[in-house]
Amino acid sequence: MSGTLVALQQTLVIPLLTEFPAILHIDYASASWLVTITLLTAAVATPIVSRLADMFGKRRMMLVSLSTMVVGSVIAAVGGTFVTVLIGRGLQGLASALVPVGIGILRDELPKAKVAGATAMMSATLGIGSALGLPLTGLVYQHLGWEAVFWVSTIAGVAMLVAVLAVVPESPVRTPGRFDIGGAVLLSVALAALLLAISKGGTWGWLSEPTILALVVAIVAFAIWFPFELRVNQPMVDLRTSARRPVLLTNIAALLVGISMYANMMSTTQQLEMTEATGYGHGLSVLVAGLCMMPGGLMMVVVAPIAGRLTGRIGAKYTLLIGTIVLAAAYTARIFLTGSVPLIVLGSMLVTSGTAIAYATMPMLIMGSVPITETASANGLNALLRSVGTSVSSAVISAILTTITMDVAGHELPSLGAFQVVFGMAAMAALAGTVVAAYIPRATAAAASAAPTVPVTPAEEEVPSELVVTGSVLRADLAPIRQAVITVLRTTGEPVDWSRADNTGEFSVVLPAPGPYLVVASADGWASQSQVLDFDGSDSRQSVVLAQRLRLTGRVTESGVPCPDAVVSLVQATGEYVASTVTGRDGRYELAQPPTGRYLITVLGSDRCTVTRPLLVLARPEEVDLDLAEDVVPVAHHVAAPVVAR
Structure with missing residues (x-):
């Protein structure tokens, strides 16, 4: 319930964007910041709050997230000015980090057999809340006014605060250490600049100075952040773990699914509200168009538990593949399902079904591939990439709908072809997600889904x-x-x-x-x-x-005679220098064994004869003997021979 509530904040004011210019005495460009600010604060808060949850307690950070949402809602409701509403919306966006934190709580507190279904539902709240926000806002605004929209969030947030305090226990699973302040600041700057450029590029102009400046700041901040995170003692984002193939591919799939999913949110209500004079529009009001989104939101409630059970049966990888395939097929069908309101609603329901399946499986794939102590932060990064995907989708869709237009009574409106291009783009993103998901290692999917089948004691089965x-x-x-x-x-x-x-x-x-x-x-x-x-x-x-240090050792000879004072050098297969040494009187040499990988080992004798061999270093001591007389060839025509490892 808390996950649905904070996800609802993402779309809470979208139906009011055309009303806020008159209400707050601003222009439409300023009103759009009420959506953009939430996007920015959510992106910044998600990795930071998720990491803090792993360090200082997940229940504590869940309460912090709900509290910021309540405070933001009150400020927006009572302020009455654009600045106060903007501040309130920014605080509401901070609460988005609650979803990955909640997933971590479920893993810590529930019996293993219930984890898959519970995390599926929690992950799906990202879509459920966003879908329900559209009709709820229209309904409340029409009967109670715009301030009531924020008061409803306040009341619901207070109720969830009380419920969490009463019901949710604090998890003992924590990662001790110091918070990575430097990494948090760099990542916040990079994300804010990147999403600002993506979300405002269409308004500012993609080649305008503000857009280019934001992109440059993002690139520079990321360029500093990546090596900083690799060197810092306890990084906010463990890039080494994130680079593992299962985690990396799941996160890429999350980005692509986010791009695909948001096309439904962004285009369906516009398609329904479009005037009938266009030949394809249905002229629905904001409220009615929002209500047409409710079946899709309810489909996510129905499908998410099914996806959880499916994950337990066939594995998270194959469930994710089903979700992305359904998503691609649904958008392909939407290209043609434009003739009536029921067909559009049906298409939206198919899209949300695929979204629910895909979103439901990602936490299980992530949790099957990261340490338990990094559950919340790893899922936070996954949720962040979904948000980046929705931002990219929003920018692309806006560009398409303002480029492919038709003239209607002197007004430029999106043509039917524009919406069909949007649906085609979303289908391609879903297909790309399918290809990425297909390369997720099978063992990871099994590991993620096998938790309920691992033998456990009766005590573990209960609590x-x-x-x-x-x-x-x-x-x-x-x-x-x-x-x-x-x-x-x-x-x-x-x-x-x-x-x-x-x-x-x-x-x-x-x-x-x-x-x-x-x-x-x-x-x-x-x-x-x-x-x-x-x-x-x-x-x-x-x-x-660990007592035994691995060494790369061997003996250099010439026609079987030890070769003293020969220079032995080791370089990576890509050319980077690693180490050098000189042989002793008996021709023997010793180097600290480098990390596992491919290298070239070269010997230079006293008479300028050389030999080079390719070398595959594994996690065991290596003995590499080389004979200059047997292997020597003119330097300009040297051909590497296979290495002999003993």
């Missing part, structure tokens, strides 16, 4: 009683090993959780209950290690020591 374990990965001299990966398995082999250590070697994992677990530790340049650890809940901190 999760999770144990947060923190610790550090150390060398033999107790110095920390940065970016090590810890994987925890049950002693029967099923996965439990995993974590990547930060730059000080600290990690956090979540266990379903006290007991023995198999802990596997690995890090670039170190021999992997596994051991069974008993966790009884009394001391949840553990240290893992």
